[in-house]
Amino acid sequence: MSNPYLIQGPALISFSGGRTSAYMLYQIIQAHGGTLPDDVIVAFANTGKEREETLRFVHECGSRWGVKINWVEWRRGKPIYEEVGFNSASREGEPFAALIEWKQRLPNSFERWCTEFLKVKIMFALVEDKLGLKPGQFVETIGLRDDEGVRILRGMEAAERHGGRVAYPLAKAKVTKKDIWRFWLGDNIDPKNPIHPLPQGFDLGLHPWEGNCTLCFQKGKGIRKRIIRDNPREPAWWIHQEVSQNGWFDKRDLVAELVEQIRANPSFFDADDDMEYDVECGSHCGLEYAA
Known part of the structure; x- marks a missing residue:
């Protein structure tokens, strides 16, 4: 072949x-x-x-x-x-x-x-x-x-x-x-806290759901809420864009609404937390x- x-x-x-x-x-x-x-x-x-x-x-x-x-x-x-x-x-x-x-x-x-x-x-x-x-x-x-x-x-x-x-x-x-995981992370489970040597000597250092475009609307609601909880300053840019255009990236929830949901229930996440692929x-x- x-x-x-x-x-x-x-x-x-x-x-x-x-x-x-x-x-x-x-x-x-x-x-x-x-x-x-x-x-x-x-x-x-x-x-x-x-x-x-x-x-x-x-x-x-x-x-x-x-x-x-x-x-x-x-x-x-x-x-x-x-x-x-x-x-x-x-x-x-x-x-x-x-x-x-x-x-x-x-x-x-x-x-x-x-x-x-x-x-x-x-x-x-x-x-x-x-x-x-x-x-x-x-x-x-x-x-x-x-x-x-x-x-x-x-x-x-x-x-x-x-x-x-x-x-x-x-x-x-x-x-x-x-x-892919084995190539980059070997036996490590947490990419942010590797306890074994990295096979290639370096890695992205992000969880799969944290991949590029920070709050991309293609990411599930639960994922975006988790990212907002872990990075409280991140929503500001996205909220500014929604306000400036009087619109939304995701018709189900404005980014400001996601922030409020996290403030009300900081440890609760939606059913779509998991993703089967890296958001590239x-x-x-x-x-x-x-x-």
Whole structure:
């Protein structure tokens, strides 16, 4: 069987900044003998609402593995992105807030254009600028595992509808969430308090539900409440956006209402606390960006 991690360029490796896509990137680098072909581009799109741990993790992956990771952020006008780095990356939600101000409304589970603009469009624009290629002329390589079958099918359908080309090497290699956890954390149970040596010498240091875009409306209500309880300053940005647009990210609950629910019952969480996959923005909702 051919090595699923041998990527035939031209290709874009979509790096969300989570453990799963980082594992995929590592395996692709190894399959190519430690150096990626010139027509394979790695991109990380920063919304400005990623966790600091995510930014450090992306930077460390690039440094340790000797691979060029292109950091990009959305900008209004042309070009629609700016290349940044670990030190210059936005950390107060600036690209996301600017997009909301331009759109004059909020994204939500029915209109997920935040991923379309903040992730997909700018990575595609990067490939066009660096390789002179448009969607359909390169393969978008995405870190979805074998145990994420429904999302893979949706991604393939979306790509087919819009003339794109996608590849899922992790699914082809039959990789599951347990494999990812073992690669990064070994015998450790708590990623924030490892008691055994880390197999790779470093890790993301976040629980799966804490993955990028801090209070993404795609995360379950219980997860968002847990994040708010653990990070009391986090809701302020999200509340400001809802107030400024007189709208909501999730029609079931305003972020301010979630805060009040936690104040009333700080130890109570909803039934959807658990998630079966890492919330890696651009790796699941992004697949349906143009659906």
